[in-house]
Amino acid sequence: MFDLIDLHTHSHHSDGTLAPAQLVALAAQRHVQVLALTDHDTTAGLAEAAAAARDAGMRFISGVEITAGWRGQELHIVGLGVDQENPALKNHLAHLLQLRRSRIAAIGERLRRNSSFRDADPTAAVLASTAVPTRTHVARAIVAQGLAKSTQDAFDRWLGRGCKGHVPQEWPDLASAVAAIRAAGGHAVLAHPHRYKLSSGALGNLCTEFKDCGGSALEVSLPAMSPNDAARLARLARQHALAGSAGSDFHEPGLAWRPLGRFAKLPDGVEPLLARLQDQP
Numbered sequence: 492m493f494d495l496i497d498l499h500t501h502s503h504h505s506d507g508t509l510a511p512a513q514l515v516a517l518a519a520q521r522h523v524q525v526l527a528l529t530d531h532d533t534t535a536g537l538a539e540a541a542a543a544a545r546d547a548g549m550r551f552i553s554g555v556e557i558t559a560g561w562r563g564q565e566l567h568i569v570g571l572g573v574d575q576e577n578p579a580l581k582n583h584l585a586h587l588l589q590l591r592r593s594r595i596a597a598i599g600e601r602l603r604r605n606s607s608f609r610d611a612d613p614t615a616a617v618l619a620s621t622a623v624p625t626r627t628h629v630a631r632a633i634v635a636q637g638l639a640k641s642t643q644d645a646f647d648r649w650l651g652r653g654c655k656g657h658v659p660q661e662w663p664d665l666a667s668a669v670a671a672i673r674a675a676g677g678h679a680v681l682a683h684p685h686r687y688k689l690s691s692g693a694l695g696n697l698c699t700e701f702k703d704c705g706g707s708a709l710e711v712s713l714p715a716m717s718p719n720d721a722a723r724l725a726r727l728a729r730q731h732a733l734a735g736s737a738g739s740d741f742h743e744p745g746l747a748w749r750p751l752g753r754f755a756k757l758p759d760g761v762e763p764l765l766a767r768l769q770d771q772p
Contacts, residue, residue, distance in 0.1 A: 495521075495522055495523050495524050495525075495752055496525040496526075496737060496752075496765060497518065497523050497525070497526050497527065497739050497751060498529070498552065498569070498571060498680075498738040498764070498765070499529050499554075499556070499569055499682065499713075499737075499739060499740045499741075500514060500518075500526065500527065500528055500739060500740070500741040500751065501528075501529065501530050501556075501740075501741060502514050502528060502530055502536045502540070503536075504533050504536035504622060505531035505532070505533055505623045505625065506625045506627040506628060506742060507741070507742045508742065508743035508744075509744070510536075510539070511536035511537075512539055512543040514526075514528065514540065514741075515540055515543035515547055515551075516543065517751055518549065519549060521751055522752070523751065523752040524550060525549070525550045525551075525552065525765065526540075526544060526549055526550070526551055527552040527553070527569075527571055527738070528553070528554055529554035529555055529556040529569050529570075529738070530555065531556050531558065531623060531625060532555070532558055532587040532591065532623055533555065533584060533588070533622065533623045534553070534575035534580075534584070535623075537575050541553065552572055552768060553571075553572065553573050554569060554677075555569070555570045555573055555575075555580075555672075555677075556568070556569050556570075556682060557569075557570060557587070557668040557671065557672065558662050558668075559662050559663060559664060559665045560661055560663065560664055560665070561664065561697060561700070562693070564687055564688070565660070565662060566662075566668075566681070566687065566697075567682040567683070568668045568672065568680065568682065568706075569679070569680040569681075569682045569710070569736070570672035570675065570677040570678070570679055570680070571677055572676060572678055573675040573676060573677035574675045574676050574677075575675070577674055577675035577676070579670070579671050579674035579675065580671045580672070580675035582671075583663070583667065583668070583671035584671075586663065587662075588622075588623060590662065591623060591624055592618060594660050595624045595626075595628075596614065596618065597658045598614055598626070598629060598650070598656050598658050599612045599614030599615065599618075601656050601657075601658060602614065602649065602655065602656045604655070608638075611636055613629050613633050613635075613636060613638075614629055616632060617629055626650050627642060627742075629645070629650060629656075630642040630643075630645035630646055630650055631645075633645040633650075665697075665700060665701065666700075666704040669704045669705045669706055670704070673705050678707040678708060678767060679701075679705060679706045680706075680708040680709065680736045680764065681698070681701050681706060681709050681710065682740075683710055683740065684697070684698075684709055684710065684727070685716065685720040685724060691723075695727065695730075698727050698730075701731075701733075702731045702732070702733060706733065707734055707764060707767070708728075708735060708764040709727060709728045709733050709734075709735060709736065710736050710738060711724040711725055711728050711735040711737070711758060711761055712735065712755050712756065712757055713738060713739065713740060713754055714739055714740075714750055714753060715749075716754070721755065725758035725760070725761055728761045729760055729761060734761070734762045734763065734764040734766075735757045735758070735761035736763075736765075737755075737756075737757060738754070739751050739752060739753065739754060
């Protein structure tokens, strides 16, 4: 059994800051033995990461983190062990990219109505230089323009719900995200369930629907998770017969609350998803 795994990470192909090979090198420094790259709505970095992992003697799992919607809530579904060339997955990701680019363009339109952005639209450079644009990219651009102190400040002042640059997005539903992952031979994992603004009852209903449409696992171990959240997610995994996954949700060095490859072990009584991934050819 592997000692140190990380099944949720990001590179600069989505909203991370490291190239895939740099991510693998950092993981190797931290003695990670099994690594998955799970960029938002893209598999563009998988080939580079897989090659770097082979050179480092590290087991690599092809992944992606798909954006979905459920009852007005944005969800993230991690797919692990996916075939990135699968047509159904590629078509689904292409549709998500169109939605992302349209949303960023709409954010730019709203921000330009404010005098602070009239001559310096932060979304223009993001759309021109970023393959999979996210609001995090826009937030970083706002910080670079001196109009926010940090990315969180940019969300609080400009991009968050109720702010002048907020643009709501209706994403494809949960079932379609899971179906795309399964079509590509992967396992669908409900990412960071404790972060969604849902009541305990609603989260239970979400887990029921997720399992019914083919979901495999919950992320039950992430950095900075409270003991109460960890216990709650472990109960949900057991109750719904879902396996457990663990990952850092790493985006960039220097974020102490998302250290690569460091989080609690899976709780007792929760089947490790990694055991199922090991059975794949």
